[in-house]
Amino acid sequence: MKKTLSLLLAAALLFTLTAAVVQAEDAISIGVVYKQSGNPFFEAGVKGFEEAKGELGFTFEHNGPADSSNEGQIQIIEGYIQKGVDAIAISANDAAGVVSVLQSAKEKGIKVVSWDSKVNAEGRDLNIDPSVAQNIGRVQIEEIAKQIGGEGQIAILSAGATMDNQNTWISYMKEELKKPEYAKIELVTTVYGDDLTDKSYQEMQGLINSYPDLKGVISPTTVGIAAAATCIKDNGLTGKIKLTGLGLPSEMADYIKDGTCEAMFLWNPIDLGYTAAYASVALVKGTITGAAGESFEAGRLGKKEIMDAGDGGTFTLVGDPFRFTAENIDDWKDVY
Ligand code: RAM
Numbered sequence: 301m302k303k304t305l306s307l308l309l310a311a312a313l314l315f316t317l318t319a320a321v322v323q324a325e326d327a328i329s330i331g332v333v334y335k336q337s338g339n340p341f342f343e344a345g346v347k348g349f350e351e352a353k354g355e356l357g358f359t360f361e362h363n364g365p366a367d368s369s370n371e372g373q374i375q376i377i378e379g380y381i382q383k384g385v386d387a388i389a390i391s392a393n394d395a396a397g398v399v400s401v402l403q404s405a406k407e408k409g410i411k412v413v414s415w416d417s418k419v420n421a422e423g424r425d426l427n428i429d430p431s432v433a434q435n436i437g438r439v440q441i442e443e444i445a446k447q448i449g450g451e452g453q454i455a456i457l458s459a460g461a462t463m464d465n466q467n468t469w470i471s472y473m474k475e476e477l478k479k480p481e482y483a484k485i486e487l488v489t490t491v492y493g494d495d496l497t498d499k500s501y502q503e504m505q506g507l508i509n510s511y512p513d514l515k516g517v518i519s520p521t522t523v524g525i526a527a528a529a530t531c532i533k534d535n536g537l538t539g540k541i542k543l544t545g546l547g548l549p550s551e552m553a554d555y556i557k558d559g560t561c562e563a564m565f566l567w568n569p570i571d572l573g574y575t576a577a578y579a580s581v582a583l584v585k586g587t588i589t590g591a592a593g594e595s596f597e598a599g600r601l602g603k604k605e606i607m608d609a610g611d612g613g614t615f616t617l618v619g620d621p622f623r624f625t626a627e628n629i630d631d632w633k634d635v636y
Contacts, residue, residue: 302603331380333390344636348573370397385585387580391416395464399423411583421613425590430584437472447542451484452515459495459521500527519545529555549632565621
């Protein structure tokens with residue numbers, strides 16, 4: 301009797317172990333690529349992948365080039381293809397530059413989701429946009445207009461010249477600026493800090509040197525706005541050059557409180573990564589193909605509708621931009 305029992309126990313143990321191995325082998329694997337390493341915005345995005353992993357049971361790796369380059373992203377993608385991941389989830393430095401390598405991934409059956417900054421339609425199955433792009437552009441113009449009292453020179457300090465998310469938002473900012481109420485505002489230039497802190501700081505210093513009458517700066521990048529705030533403060537220009545854009549509360553809290561940046565916007569980057577993870581898994585499982593009209597469940601964020609993006613591909617949306625000020629920044633600075 302005892303012998304039969306221990307045999308049964310051994311068999312049960314073997315079964316459990318085998319099941320665990322099979323499950324580990326079968327787990328969906330996602331290769332996450334972001335614009336650059338060391339950017340806290342993407343570290344927050346990775347937290348969203350972690351959270352979804354706990355709910356869905358996939359495995360993932362994440363990486364981005366230190367220099368924000370397209371070449372660096374291509375190398376990372378090639379590595380993921382070699383490893384045989386099931387899905388690639390990328391925020392692209394160059395929407396066109398990664399299409400070819402992602403097409404070879406797709407030929408091997410790998411699903412491709414772009415999130416945060418899109419890949420052109422031919423290279424993706426679905427894009428996850430943080431929020432309605434037109435809105436993101438509009439609120440930043442409204443904000444800077446209010447801060448500078450409706451007139452004067454403004455400049456844009458952007459991320460990389462080939463980064464689709466900033467370029468799209470900037471095109472909507474320019475549309476917004478055509479409205480009669482902004483007739484006295486002059487956009488003097490757009491400069492690019494490539495989402496690198498030092499370069500962004502230098503570009504901000506360049507703006508200060510070249511445009512002595514500059515009244516305001518919009519920086520639609522978390523790296524850019526933080527570097528611009530430091531530079532404005534270092535030059536003793538707090539309150540003289542107004543600053544708004546898209547910033548992380550964790551990086552900007554002090555500058556919001558001391559008035560270097562009266563107000564800025566952002567959506568929740570954790571939710572963005574979380575949604576990209578759910579979309580990747582749905583594509584791999586085949587519950588969606590990424591076509592307009594489909595929808596998928598994104599855990600605590602509920603049902604996400606897939607829509608026509610107007611660029612030959614499709615997209616879904618995560619949330620609304622939130623306006624951060626001295627009144628609410630303390631509620632957020634420890635979150636992301
Ligand atoms: C930077 C990156 C990212 C962008 C945010 C707002 O971290 O450029 O792509 O979405 O800013």
